[in-house]
Amino acid sequence: MSASVAVKSPVRISIAYQNWHRFSRNPTAVIGAAIVAVVVLAAVLAPWIAPHPDHVGAIVNFRARHQAPSAQYWFGTDNVGRDIFSRVLFGYRISLLLAAVVLGFAVPVGATLGLLAGYFGGWTEIVIMRLTDVALAIPPLVMALAVTAVLTPNLLHAMFAIAALWWTWHTRLIFSITRTLRHQEFVEAARTLGASRFHILFRELLPNCASAILVKVSLDFGFVILIGAALSYLGLGVQPPTPDLGTMVASGADFLPDRWWESLLPGAAILFVALGFNLLGDGLRDLYDVESVR
Amino acid sequence: MPDSAWFAAKWDVQLEFLYFLIRRVFWSLLVLFGLSIVIFVIARVMPGDPARMAMGPRASQEQVADLKAKMGLDKPFLAQYGQFAVGLLHGDLGLSFLTKRPVNHDIAETFAATFELVLATILVAFIVGVPLGVVAAANKDGWVDNLVRFFAILGAVTPSFLLALLLQVLAGYVLHALPTTGRVSPDSPFTADITGLLTVDTLLRGNPGGFWDALRHLLLPTLALSAATIGQIARITRSSMIDVSTQDYIEAGRAFGVPDRVRMFKYMLRPAFVPPMTIMGLEFASLLGNAFVVELVFSWPGMASYGVRSILQKDLNAVMGVVMISGVFFVVVNLMIDVLVGFIDPRVRIRGARA
Amino acid sequence: MSREPLLSVRGLSVDFSTYGRRSQVLRDVSLDVPAHRHVALVGESGCGKSVTMRTIMGILPTPPARIVSGQILFDGRDLLAMRPREREALRGTSMSMVFQDPMTSLNPVFTIGDQMATILKYADRRLGRARDRRGRMARIFEVLGHVRMPDPERIARSYPIMLSGGMRQRVLIAMALLSEPRLLIADEPGTALDVTTQAQILKLLKDLVEDRGLALLMITHNLGVVREAADYVYVMYAGSVVEHAPTADLFARPSHPYTRALIDCVPKLSGDTTFRGIDGSLPDYTAPPAGCRFSPRCILATALCDRPPADRPVSEGHLAACWHLEEAVQ
Numbered sequence: 001m002s003a004s005v006a007v008k009s010p011v012r013i014s015i016a017y018q019n020w021h022r023f024s025r026n027p028t029a030v031i032g033a034a035i036v037a038v039v040v041l042a043a044v045l046a047p048w049i050a051p052h053p054d055h056v057g058a059i060v061n062f063r064a065r066h067q068a069p070s071a072q073y074w075f076g077t078d079n080v081g082r083d084i085f086s087r088v089l090f091g092y093r094i095s096l097l098l099a100a101v102v103l104g105f106a107v108p109v110g111a112t113l114g115l116l117a118g119y120f121g122g123w124t125e126i127v128i129m130r131l132t133d134v135a136l137a138i139p140p141l142v143m144a145l146a147v148t149a150v151l152t153p154n155l156l157h158a159m160f161a162i163a164a165l166w167w168t169w170h171t172r173l174i175f176s177i178t179r180t181l182r183h184q185e186f187v188e189a190a191r192t193l194g195a196s197r198f199h200i201l202f203r204e205l206l207p208n209c210a211s212a213i214l215v216k217v218s219l220d221f222g223f224v225i226l227i228g229a230a231l232s233y234l235g236l237g238v239q240p241p242t243p244d245l246g247t248m249v250a251s252g253a254d255f256l257p258d259r260w261w262e263s264l265l266p267g268a269a270i271l272f273v274a275l276g277f278n279l280l281g282d283g284l285r286d287l288y289d290v291e292s293v294r
Numbered sequence: 295m296p297d298s299a300w301f302a303a304k305w306d307v308q309l310e311f312l313y314f315l316i317r318r319v320f321w322s323l324l325v326l327f328g329l330s331i332v333i334f335v336i337a338r339v340m341p342g343d344p345a346r347m348a349m350g351p352r353a354s355q356e357q358v359a360d361l362k363a364k365m366g367l368d369k370p371f372l373a374q375y376g377q378f379a380v381g382l383l384h385g386d387l388g389l390s391f392l393t394k395r396p397v398n399h400d401i402a403e404t405f406a407a408t409f410e411l412v413l414a415t416i417l418v419a420f421i422v423g424v425p426l427g428v429v430a431a432a433n434k435d436g437w438v439d440n441l442v443r444f445f446a447i448l449g450a451v452t453p454s455f456l457l458a459l460l461l462q463v464l465a466g467y468v469l470h471a472l473p474t475t476g477r478v479s480p481d482s483p484f485t486a487d488i489t490g491l492l493t494v495d496t497l498l499r500g501n502p503g504g505f506w507d508a509l510r511h512l513l514l515p516t517l518a519l520s521a522a523t524i525g526q527i528a529r530i531t532r533s534s535m536i537d538v539s540t541q542d543y544i545e546a547g548r549a550f551g552v553p554d555r556v557r558m559f560k561y562m563l564r565p566a567f568v569p570p571m572t573i574m575g576l577e578f579a580s581l582l583g584n585a586f587v588v589e590l591v592f593s594w595p596g597m598a599s600y601g602v603r604s605i606l607q608k609d610l611n612a613v614m615g616v617v618m619i620s621g622v623f624f625v626v627v628n629l630m631i632d633v634l635v636g637f638i639d640p641r642v643r644i645r646g647a648r649a
Numbered sequence: 650m651s652r653e654p655l656l657s658v659r660g661l662s663v664d665f666s667t668y669g670r671r672s673q674v675l676r677d678v679s680l681d682v683p684a685h686r687h688v689a690l691v692g693e694s695g696c697g698k699s700v701t702m703r704t705i706m707g708i709l710p711t712p713p714a715r716i717v718s719g720q721i722l723f724d725g726r727d728l729l730a731m732r733p734r735e736r737e738a739l740r741g742t743s744m745s746m747v748f749q750d751p752m753t754s755l756n757p758v759f760t761i762g763d764q765m766a767t768i769l770k771y772a773d774r775r776l777g778r779a780r781d782r783r784g785r786m787a788r789i790f791e792v793l794g795h796v797r798m799p800d801p802e803r804i805a806r807s808y809p810i811m812l813s814g815g816m817r818q819r820v821l822i823a824m825a826l827l828s829e830p831r832l833l834i835a836d837e838p839g840t841a842l843d844v845t846t847q848a849q850i851l852k853l854l855k856d857l858v859e860d861r862g863l864a865l866l867m868i869t870h871n872l873g874v875v876r877e878a879a880d881y882v883y884v885m886y887a888g889s890v891v892e893h894a895p896t897a898d899l900f901a902r903p904s905h906p907y908t909r910a911l912i913d914c915v916p917k918l919s920g921d922t923t924f925r926g927i928d929g930s931l932p933d934y935t936a937p938p939a940g941c942r943f944s945p946r947c948i949l950a951t952a953l954c955d956r957p958p959a960d961r962p963v964s965e966g967h968l969a970a971c972w973h974l975e976e977a978v979q
Contacts, residue, residue: 130321130324130325130328131328133321133325133328134325134328134329134332134621135332136576136579136624137325137329137579137621137624137625137628138329138332138333138579138617138620138621138624139579139580139582139583139586139620139624140579140580140583141580141582141583141584141586141587142582142583142586142601142616142617142620143617145586145601145602145605146336146601146605146613146614146616146617147336222451226451226453227583229453229455230453230454230455230583230584230587233453233455233587234587234590234602236605246453246455249453249455249456249459250455253459256459256462256463257463260463263459264456264459264460267453267456267459270453270456271451271452271453271456274450274451274452274453275447275448275451278447278450278451279447282447541753542748542750542753542754543753543754543755543756543757544756545708545748546746546748546754546755546821547756547768548708548740549706549708549740549741549745549746549748550740550741550745550746550768550772550824550825551737551738551739551740551741551742551768551771551772551775552741552767552768552771553737553771556767556771560767561756561759564758564759565756565757565758638758639757639758640757640758640808640810640811641757641808641810644810644811
């Protein structure tokens with residue numbers, strides 16, 4: 001008689017829980033997620049948690065000009081006496097809004113184009129990918145400079161300019177994934193079962209790209225915020241008196257190095273949020289083991 | 295007995311490299327062509343009358359019409375593009391609305407400065423980044439590895455203008471060690487007339503003082519610009535080295551008795567070198583964009599200041615010229631990188647695709 | 650065989666420690682490979698053949714792996730007692746290995762000639778032989794000729810991607826032969842290739858043994874290959890050698906229950922054509938059975954099998970490690 005081996009029945013653990021467990025083991029990823037959470041919360045709750053919400057508008061408070069960070073003004077005040085901390089919180093709103101809008105446009109457009117090019121191949125692929133190549137050749141900042149300057153510098157035009165080029169990265173990403181996947185058997189199986197092309201594209205192939213998209217979106221949030229900040233630093237994004245982190249760095253730069261807080265603290269705020277998204281994206285990438293993302 | 299699938303018979307090593315080159319050049323030209331169309335279309339569909347914008351609100355109707363005619367703005371769309379394209383082929387980017395001089399003259403002066411900065415940045419990025427990546431890979435998960443990763447991330451998330459400002463403050467006002475603006479000291483008589491690169495030209499003319507001066511001015515902007523790129527190159531090199539180290543052929547090398555040192559520096563480094571180069575190519579557009587910002591902070595007389603001036607004064611042709619040149623720069627750099635990659639990795643040559 | 654075998658592995662036991670747990674991957678493995686003989690080491694995936702092979706070659710990564718006990722005698726000297734430098738000196742010179750997958754075992758960014766020249770250069774250095782570049786190329790062409798490659802000059806100039814799988818496999822064999830090794834270890838030769846090409850490779854190996862007096866140790870999971878090519882067979886299961894015999898004997902009278910089950914598994918075209926497998930799976934190497942490692946899956950298992958079985962003779966040169974040999978024969 002052969003000896004029977006006792007087998008324990010495996011415990012069912014959901015994928016989500018497994019992912020969460022692995023993610024939380026990664027210290028930098030958790031830090032990134034925490035930073036993002038803090039910034040998003042701060043931005044959303046800004047009108048209520050800012051110490052001096054009225055300093056956001058076009059007010060002047062000359063008596064409190066150029067004050068160093070203190071208990072009353074956590075980040076100090078700027079050259080017309082406005083509380084920098086409150087303005088930073090509101091500045092986060094603008095930055096996050098910019099990134100959300102840009103990516104909200106770029107990701108669907110880019111992913112769709114990438115899917116189409118990757119799945120259909122042939123002329124579709126050639127046309128789409130060549131167009132992508134052309135768009136990639138233009139530095140986003142240069143393009144944004146040109147567009148916002150020729151139109152008029154404001155937030156909307158800045159978003160438009162960045163979005164007009166940003167979809168290209170997602171197209172490339174989705175294209176390379178789809179191109180590998182389209183030959184796999186589950187696609188063929190779906191086709192044999194009579195699935196429509198729409199179904200194959202969006203219900204079979206796209207979910208497989210989901211983790212890569214998620215990683216890229218996290219990283220992109222940081223990069224778009226950086227570009228937006230650079231644009232407003234140059235005076236071509238959000239216009240004063242609306243508080244914006246880049247503009248604050250620029251106007252504070254005149255007073256370096258004595259009144260360092262006016263320029264460097266908003267700058268640090270930009271770094272903070274970019275760091276958060278970067279670490280989060282890295283952590284997600286390690287989690288999903290995605291290699292093809294930048 | 296030879297196998298029936300005698301694949302290699304069709305290929306000769308030199309010939310397929312040539313085919314590869316031709317293919318890449320062809321696609322690059324196509325992209326440039328597309329680029330010219332896109333830029334032209336964007337410029338012409340912008341709302342507003344460019345001639346009116348250039349002349350200002352006080353100019354008379356005749357003056358505006360005059361400018362329009364001179365710029366060819368009254369001709370039909372396709373004709374305008376034709377004019378533009380033909381001009382491009384001759385290297386002519388049209389006349390600046392403002393200076394009334396050919397745009398390419400104005401750009402040429404400033405392009406050299408930008409080129410020098412960007413070239414220095416790329417060199418620094420590779421010379422520093424690749425060894426860092428190799429060391430990090432060899433020390434995987436150790437403290438050196440984590441340190442490299444830390445600085446790489448820091449470089450990636452710091453806004454370039456912030457870093458530039460910090461460096462300016464630190465070096466200029468605090469340490470008084472390095473010049474903080476410009477490309478040369480105001481009283482120096484040196485010009486870059488051979489290659490356009492001050493550092494190279496001063497050396498070529500046997501002018502060590504000038505070289506040193508140019509180098510000192512180049513240092514800070516390069517540092518500010520290369521921070522992010524060094525980190526990226528280091529991280530990509532690291533992951534690439536780790537990838538390669540797990541490949542069968544590396545173990546096979548050990549089984550054949552090839553010494554570890556040779557395996558590391560010859561066998562592993564060459565295939566591992568390809569991903570950082572490819573990434574550099576893709577990232578070049580961002581690098582160029584950041585160069586613009588850094589140039590403005592350091593008052594570096596490159597395309598950025600020319601571009602921004604043109605933008606503020608709505609000099610349409612000049613703006614288009616700047617964007618076009620940026621695009622061309624990108625395409626050329628990528629072409630060179632593709633060729634280099636193809637030179638190193640025969641698989642890319644034969645399959646014809648970028649890995 | 651009246652001479653001492655060229656390679657003699659005696660009582661080799663190897664542990665692996667991963668994630669803090671220790672796996673007893675090899676237990677008391679012994680095998681002999683004499684010169685001029687083609688010896689096969691057979692077993693399913695995970696039975697320890699690769700570990701055995703790598704331990705012999707000395708390319709086992711020794712932080713996770715640990716050699717617990719045993720000797721590996723090569724030409725009378727114990728490899729395990731040598732310093733790493735000395736072992737490295739032997740690799741690629743006296744003992745060579747042919748890797749399994751020709752697609753991944755060649756460095757894609759160097760030409761064949763460059764790779765072979767590098768190997769040869771460092772081998773020469775270790776042997777104290779001086780050879781200039783032309784001499785090296787001459788030797789490379791010579792060896793490519795031995796493995797029956799047409800147009801060696803063109804091959805040397807080519808990159809791996811330009812060659813077909815069969816050609817790459819020959820190149821790998823050629824690389825192994827560069828310094829006229831006396832022992833050649835072939836890891837699953839030809840499994841990554843189609844059957845016809847594999848047959849050619851196997852014939853090549855066979856001829857090399859005959860013509861050059863090589864000692865060849867062939868690692869494989871394919872019984873058909875063993876039957877065609879090998880002189881002597883060792884059957885491995887879960888880290889131990891369970892039976893060993895001259896090829897003809899093994900197939901005529903498989904004695905160990907595992908060997909019999911294995912041979913039974915091979916689908917037949919006539920006679921009894923039932924499709925069979927072996928119930929159960931490999932043991933957990935971190936907590937293996939104390940005695941015979943096959944006992945959990947064995948029909949004949951009894952309490953006796955809790956003691957590690959000794960090699961017991963079946964006939965001349967044919968031994969099997971089982972307490973129930975007599976019943977197995979029925």
